[in-house]
Amino acid sequence: MKDVPTKVNHSPFRGYSGYISSLKRLSVESHRVAGWDTRVDAALNGQASVELRRVAPLETRRKFGAFFTGTDLGSQLIDCDSRFGPNSIFYDPSCGMGDLLIAVARRLRLGKSLADTLRLWGRQLTGTDLHREFIQGARTRLVLLARQRHRTDEALRLSDSDLFPGIRVSDGLKEEALFSCATHLLLNPPFGKVAAPAGCSWASGRMTEAAAFVITALERAKPGTRMLAILPEVLRSGSFSEHWRRRISQLADVEIVQPYGMFDDSADVDVFLLRLTRRVEAECPPLYLWTNSAAPRTSTVGDFFTVHVGRVVPHRDEETGPLRRYIHPRNIPMWKEVTRFTEKRRHEGLAYQPPFVVLRRTSRPSHPYRAAATVILGTKPVAVENHLIVCEPRNKSADTCRVLMEKLHTKRVNEFLNQRIRCRHLTVGAVADIPFSIL
Ligand SMILES: C[S@@+](CC[C@H](N)C(=O)[O-])C[C@H]1O[C@@H](n2cnc3c(N)ncnc32)[C@H](O)[C@@H]1O
DSSP, rough: OOOOOOOOOTTGGGHHHHHHHHHHHHHHSOOOTTTTTHHHHHHTTTTHHHHHHHOOOOHHHHTTTTTOOHHHHHHHHHHTTTOOOOOOOEEEOOTTTHHHHHHHHTOOOOOOHHHHHHHHHHHHEEEEOOOOHHHHHHHHHHHHHHHHHHHHHOOOOOOOHHOTEEEEEHHHHHHHHHHHHOSSEHHHHHHHHEEOOOOSSSSOOOEEEHHHHHHHHHHOOOOOOEEEEEEEEHHHOOOHHHHHHHHHHEEEEEEEEEEEEEEEESSSOEEEEEEEESSSSSSOOOOGGGGGGSEEEEEEEEEEEEEEOOOOOEEEEEEEESSEEEETTSOOOSEEEEESSOOOOEEESSOOOOOOEEEEOOOTOOSSSSSEEEEEOOOOOOEEBBTTTEEEEETTOHHHHHHHHHSSSHHHHHHHHHOOOSBBOOOOOHHHHOOOOOO
């Protein structure tokens, strides 16, 4: 008897299929079953990334740029645009598990019934990804969100592919129609390095693939299309990305450029948020629009420092891993240099190599200066609590840290922060935007 040939799944993410099947089962379970809501919340908030990390090694995730946007970052991106309604069409060319589409769908109107909502959303939400598992996951998670928002057990007669025909397996860089139909483009593209295309005017050698995604998207979009993107910080501030920024400024009005800090705990890369509107091409666009202001660009803290939130969450993190010097707002003096450390703790995650500057995230009314700083010196890495913001000098110089501490102790910086953020909490984006030069 001949063997019946079985179809072999060569997908690098085949190990993820089990998780997708569990999402599909959840999408047809009654919402009245105990714990259904909690399980849907988990499925829509970060679980897709955690599961991918469990089944696919970092090397594979890096190779394909498979890092999904967290709920907070996704909603911060969508908050950058309030101009969308029932006629808007969204396209995410590298949609992964649909996190950006989900962030939009949280704000879309519901129809009269679940089927009605899915029909409306199916017309408004489009996306492509190279991997079948992710496309199935994205569609299923949108069904889960719609069902949760409706709180209904209404049966669906159509499969998820009928419900979301515009979300499909395809190479986003080869799409044409989806770009030109969209009113809004959503992007968190792969960040891996690829060779610049021959004859490319805005890059040479190796570049981040994210750069190509943005240019391709803008070149194919019609005038008036809005783009919301999460992109690697090198594209905003790297001197070698200047040709790329110039090309973008020819194609679009640059409206919001907002440094964000680390993408997440698993992808150790700084990102920024970008909002653009495609316009008719201009010959000599003004590059200073990248500063998000009408004034010529002045340099900022983000040009000289990488800015992060400290990594230790004391009540969450187990005390395992190497024994580190440990700082938090209560064991370091303000406006001083620290070389001796009074506390140590074990910490598995990232520790920072001095020199660097830390700022207290929360300022008290009794602190006359909002960005209360300390310069951290020494030779060994230091674990930093998450109530501190870390500024690592790109030139690794203690003197650059001293200059920053001195400039933070000024009325000018206070006024900038009071205008930029009204609450008492400093954000990574606001710190990176503080006007700063070493002179
Ligand atoms: C950084 S992830 C982001 C996914 C999603 N946009 C989000 O924000 O969560 C990038 C995604 O791009 C996909 N991808 C990589 N190259 C692609 C291409 N040429 N066309 C379509 N998708 C692609 C990867 O499979 C991955 O899911």
